Amino acid sequence: MVAEVGYGRERVRHVEQGTATQGGRLSEVRWVAWRSLKKLTRNPILLFFSLFMPLIWLVLFSQTFGNVFSGAARAQLPYDYVAVLLPGIAVMTAIQSAAQSGFGMVADIETGFMDKFFVAPIRRSSVLIGKLVADGLRMAGQAGIILLIAYAMTLLAGWRIPFATGLPGALVIMALAAAFGVAFSGLSNAVALKTKNTEATMMVSFTLTFPLLFMSTAMLPKPSLPQWVRDFSVINPVSYVADAARALVLTGWEWSAIGSAFAACIVFGALLNGWAVLAFRAQGK
Amino acid sequence: MGSLKRVEPGPQAPANLPRATRSSGASPAPRGAPIIEVRDLVKVYGGGNGRRKQEEVRAVDGVSFTVHEGEFFGFLGPNGAGKSTIIKVIATLLGGTSGAVRVAGMDVATQGPAIRRIIGYTGQSVGVDGELTGRENLTLIGHLYHMPTDLIESRVEELLGVLELREAADRQANTYSGGMRRRLDLGAGLVHHPRILFLDEPTTGLDPHTRNGVWDYLRKLHRDERMTIFLTTQYLEEADRLCDRLAIIDRGKLVAEGSPAALKAGIGADVVTIRLPRDEGFEANRARALQVVQKVRGVRKATAFDEGVSVHAEDGGAALLEVMRLLDAERVPVQQVAVARPTLDEVFLQHTGRAMRVEEVKPMSSAGFGQRRR
Numbered sequence: 001m002v003a004e005v006g007y008g009r010e011r012v013r014h015v016e017q018g019t020a021t022q023g024g025r026l027s028e029v030r031w032v033a034w035r036s037l038k039k040l041t042r043n044p045i046l047l048f049f050s051l052f053m054p055l056i057w058l059v060l061f062s063q064t065f066g067n068v069f070s071g072a073a074r075a076q077l078p079y080d081y082v083a084v085l086l087p088g089i090a091v092m093t094a095i096q097s098a099a100q101s102g103f104g105m106v107a108d109i110e111t112g113f114m115d116k117f118f119v120a121p122i123r124r125s126s127v128l129i130g131k132l133v134a135d136g137l138r139m140a141g142q143a144g145i146i147l148l149i150a151y152a153m154t155l156l157a158g159w160r161i162p163f164a165t166g167l168p169g170a171l172v173i174m175a176l177a178a179a180f181g182v183a184f185s186g187l188s189n190a191v192a193l194k195t196k197n198t199e200a201t202m203m204v205s206f207t208l209t210f211p212l213l214f215m216s217t218a219m220l221p222k223p224s225l226p227q228w229v230r231d232f233s234v235i236n237p238v239s240y241v242a243d244a245a246r247a248l249v250l251t252g253w254e255w256s257a258i259g260s261a262f263a264a265c266i267v268f269g270a271l272l273n274g275w276a277v278l279a280f281r282a283q284g285k
Numbered sequence: 286m287g288s289l290k291r292v293e294p295g296p297q298a299p300a301n302l303p304r305a306t307r308s309s310g311a312s313p314a315p316r317g318a319p320i321i322e323v324r325d326l327v328k329v330y331g332g333g334n335g336r337r338k339q340e341e342v343r344a345v346d347g348v349s350f351t352v353h354e355g356e357f358f359g360f361l362g363p364n365g366a367g368k369s370t371i372i373k374v375i376a377t378l379l380g381g382t383s384g385a386v387r388v389a390g391m392d393v394a395t396q397g398p399a400i401r402r403i404i405g406y407t408g409q410s411v412g413v414d415g416e417l418t419g420r421e422n423l424t425l426i427g428h429l430y431h432m433p434t435d436l437i438e439s440r441v442e443e444l445l446g447v448l449e450l451r452e453a454a455d456r457q458a459n460t461y462s463g464g465m466r467r468r469l470d471l472g473a474g475l476v477h478h479p480r481i482l483f484l485d486e487p488t489t490g491l492d493p494h495t496r497n498g499v500w501d502y503l504r505k506l507h508r509d510e511r512m513t514i515f516l517t518t519q520y521l522e523e524a525d526r527l528c529d530r531l532a533i534i535d536r537g538k539l540v541a542e543g544s545p546a547a548l549k550a551g552i553g554a555d556v557v558t559i560r561l562p563r564d565e566g567f568e569a570n571r572a573r574a575l576q577v578v579q580k581v582r583g584v585r586k587a588t589a590f591d592e593g594v595s596v597h598a599e600d601g602g603a604a605l606l607e608v609m610r611l612l613d614a615e616r617v618p619v620q621q622v623a624v625a626r627p628t629l630d631e632v633f634l635q636h637t638g639r640a641m642r643v644e645e646v647k648p649m650s651s652a653g654f655g656q657r658r659r
Contacts, residue, residue, distance in 0.1 A: 024431075031428040035417065042416040042457065112412030116473060118378055120429035121401040 028122040032130025033137070036104065040138060050100075051145055054093040058150065061085055061219075062159075079250060083161040086150050087245030088218030090143040090173055091238060094181030095213065097139050099205030101185035102192025104131070109196055109283075118283070128189070128280055132273070135185050136178040143177035144170070162250055169248040172258065179265040180241045186272025193279035218242040240264035317354030320481060320513055321375060324349050326384035328370050344370045345381070346537035352515060352530075354480075357507050359528035360517040361629065367537040368517035369409055369485050375515070376406040376483045388481065402430070405474035406483045411466045412473070415459030419450050419469050422458060423476055430477040437476070444472040447502065464495035471499065475506075482506070484516040488523060500527060521629040531629075533636055540636040545629060552627040552635060555601025557608060560593040560621040574617050581607045588634070593620075595631070 040047060062082035108114040117127045147170050153159040163169065187208070192201045213219065215229050216238035222230055233239040244261035247254040328345040345367045352358045360368045373379035375386055377397040386393045388400045413422050423444060427437030445451045448468040453461060458469060467487070474482055487503070488496040504527065506512050518524050524531050525545045533541040533548070541548060559578070561570050574594045578587045583604050586597040598604035601624040612619055 027428065027431065031425060035414065035425055038421065039414070039416045110410075111415075112408045112410035113414055114412075115378060115406065115408045116412050116426065117429070119376055119401055119404070119406040120426070121398050121431070122429050 028126035029130040033134040036134030080160045094139040094177040098181040098184035102188035102201040105192040136182045139181035140174040140178040143174045183269030186276045190276040237264040237268040320354040321352035322387045324385045329382045357529045359524045361524040362534035403480045405479035407474040409485045420454040426476045481513040535637045549627045557596040
């Protein structure tokens with residue numbers, strides 16, 4: 001199927017014949033992810049504000065609700081409310097980034113860049129997976145920065161956060177944030193692909209973000225929640241992730257909690273990303 | 286909507302009818318083997334059932350044509366004619382509703398990935414990533430085509446040079462002018478040396494100077510690399526200047542096909558345009574003028590249009606004298622007359638009964654994808 005030699009044709013014959021499998025699928029995913037991460041570095045302000053909000057929350061919430069543990073309770077506990085809140089904030093950062101995941105999708109569709117992916121000889125799923133890989137790395141990084149700042153505050157401002165599992169625990173929290181964020185990205189991407197509209201994507205994602213956060217154990221431990229919220233929190237994946245992360249900060253390695261958290265991310269992520277994949281496949285049909 | 290499928294064979298390309306059986310390939314005109322074959326393509330948007338039901342739009346209505354290897358082929362038609370839809374189906378970006386489309390012998394419905402390796406596509410909206418630099422945009426495309434890194438580097442460097450983007454190569458593309466973005470987008474379609482390049486309205490929204498630059502480069506590509514180029518355009522001049530062969534498309538149907546020269550020759554010989562004063566007597570005068578001019582010897586066809594009457598005649602000069610004499614005798618006031626060689630304007634008018642109107646498309650960045658774009 002190779003034409004008579006035209007200029008440069010000979011050099012790319014392997015492209016036409018499909019024998020140039022420079023790493024195949026992995027390479028496709030890698031380059032799609034590379035692009036997303038590169039774009040991120042071009043938007044330092046966006047990156048800053050995506051961290052700024054959770055940090056404000058961390059400070060405000062820990063100050064405002066700090067006296068949830070008042071008087072005697074406060075004196076007995078070896079940690080501050082901020083230590084209870086910290087894992088929730090890490091999850092919240094991931095949710096926020098996940099909610100924005102679809103924006104890029106809408107932008108790519110609007111500018112026609114998506115056609116560049118679709119007309120290239122790569123698998124469509126590589127486009128979605130590459131984007132999720134970049135999202136996951138970003139979310140893990142954000143969670144890491146939140147933890148780092150909180151750790152700095154223990155040294156500088158005397159916040160009492162035990163960090164029971166140390167650095168390995170912090171890495172697991174980062175992984176949890178990434179897993180949960182990637183799972184939740186499916187929703188944002190699916191809505192983005194269905195509506196092709198940034199506002200709609202923002203509305204749906206943000207409308208769901210807050211109920212999910214507050215109807216979970218992310219902000220307060222289970223015993224402090226009203227009964228109906230406690231009931232809902234059982235089917236809310238945010239709770240599983242928050243509980244596991246909280247245990248890692250406050251008490252130590254609770255493997256069953258960690259296992260449940262990752263399992264929740266997998267179930268939740270399979271559902272939402274499955275929906276996104278269907279929406280993605282339907283493009284151009 | 287006329288269902289006539291008029292095809293102008295033209296002197297050099299005999300029997301180039303869409304559904305004609307391809308006889309032994311011995312016909313003189315085509316340069317190479319058929320590389321794009323479209324048969325009875327239909328694309329219907331909308332429809333569906335239940336609460337999602339939308340009004341059905343038949344964007345492409347039974348289109349057939351063949352493009353040969355090495356040809357510079359063009360689709361000419363107004364906005365909404367179905368050009369983009371057809372080019373997207375051939376470039377594997379959109380599925381057709383029915384019909385058969387083969388690219389280099391491969392079926393677009395089942396062999397998309399293999400087809401994608403040999404084609405380049407530059408869409409109507411400029412699909413460059415503004416946050417990446419020009420160089421990064423091109424490099425990324427090279428990797429998406431699984432090219433080896435050293436080959437990508439040399440190819441990107443080469444493209445930046447020919448597209449005159451070398452100085453801006455390491456600046457983010459959102460700092461580029463419209464023309465530079467267009468050129469970069471064109472480059473993105475060329476990184477992997479495609480055998481066929483698809484260009485969907487490549488110069489829409491460009492200033493005349495930049496447009497000329499793009500034309501020059503496309504001619505060079507076609508000449509030096511023997512690339513098959515398939516472009517859609519709503520600019521008559523672009524179609525006339527660039528394309529070896531044209532298909533005129535209107536409302537989802539192919540209405541004429543042939544080389545620009547053959548299409549123009551098919552009109553007759555010359556076009557005499559008679560403009561009448563736009564006063565209260567205009568309608569009556571135009572009706573009388575239409576009757577009168579048909580009596581003139583050598584007139585093949587006379588058509589009324591919104592400013593007067595257009596006459597196709599074998600010898601425009603001779604016909605003009607006769608026309609003027611008769612109109613004078615009939616006391617039909619005339620404002621202006623002109624004789625011209627036919628342009629694609631007249632070709633379009635003849636085949637569709639309407640003048641070709643160029644509408645500038647919406648701003649490039651907001652042109653939707655997957656929306657109902659015809």
